[in-house]
Amino acid sequence: MEDKYTGFLKGRRELYANRDKFPMDGDIPVLQFINTIHRSDTDGRRDYLETYDDFLDWAYDAKVVEEAEYNNLCFESYCYFPEAEKVFEKVIDARNCINDLVVSLSEGVAPYPGTITNFNTHFEEVKKRIVLNMNGYGMLEVWVGTKDQLAFPLWRLIKSAQNFLMTMDGQFIKKCKCGNLFIDRSKNGKRRWCNPATCGSAYWSKEYYRRRKKCVV
Numbered sequence: 401m402e403d404k405y406t407g408f409l410k411g412r413r414e415l416y417a418n419r420d421k422f423p424m425d426g427d428i429p430v431l432q433f434i435n436t437i438h439r440s441d442t443d444g445r446r447d448y449l450e451t452y453d454d455f456l457d458w459a460y461d462a463k464v465v466e467e468a469e470y471n472n473l474c475f476e477s478y479c480y481f482p483e484a485e486k487v488f489e490k491v492i493d494a495r496n497c498i499n500d501l502v503v504s505l506s507e508g509v510a511p512y513p514g515t516i517t518n519f520n521t522h523f524e525e526v527k528k529r530i531v532l533n534m535n536g537y538g539m540l541e542v543w544v545g546t547k548d549q550l551a552f553p554l555w556r557l558i559k560s561a562q563n564f565l566m567t568m569d570g571q572f573i574k575k576c577k578c579g580n581l582f583i584d585r586s587k588n589g590k591r592r593w594c595n596p597a598t599c600g601s602a603y604w605s606k607e608y609y610r611r612r613k614k615c616v617v
């Protein structure tokens with residue numbers, strides 16, 4: 401007979417399989433995370449993260465969590481729903497905060513002091529879960545006490561955001577016409593689209609009709 405956990409996972413997996421897929425534009429998880437809120441001037445605003453479970457599904461798609469961690473956290477969020485809701489509030493706050501910091505970096509201006517103070521508050525949580533270890537190849541940062549922690553995917557993202565903001569050259573961060581941020585690593589630095597297959601082709605098909613209309617006498 402199927403146990404409770406296996407039965408739960410089966411149902412949860414069905415929900416995951418039938419949901420709208422997340423657009424994963426932005427090249428790296430930190431930007432893909434920011435881009436889960438779509439801020440287009442032309443197509444309007446859409447937030448792909450409305451619940452903790454949305455965040456978890458997204459984190460799984462972005463490979464921020466592995467399958468075993470994902471399964472475990474799905475069950476944890478089901479069992480500890482109020483805690484999951486509290487973590488979700490932090491997810492949304494961290495997403496706004498990281499967005500503001502990344503935009504500051506791309507524009508070459510310092511962020512508001514309150515934004516960096518807020519990032520530090522999130523980062524405090526991360527610091528409590530990282531210890532230094534060392535092997536024959538050198539020193540490593542290692543996560544500790546993260547098992548069953550609903551905020552673990554968020555902590556990983558905050559750590560990635562810190563690395564990104566410390567090492568990334570802001571001139572490579574660009575904004576697509578759809579509002580998404582992406583990294584332009586093209587040789588000539590003229591990449592225009594977060595995703596050439598969607599935003600790029602939508603633009604070029606509009607442009608094609610516009611030019612064709614002009615040609616009709």
Ligand SMILES: [Zn+2]
Pocket residue numbers: 576577578579580593594595599
């Ligand atoms: Zn785009």
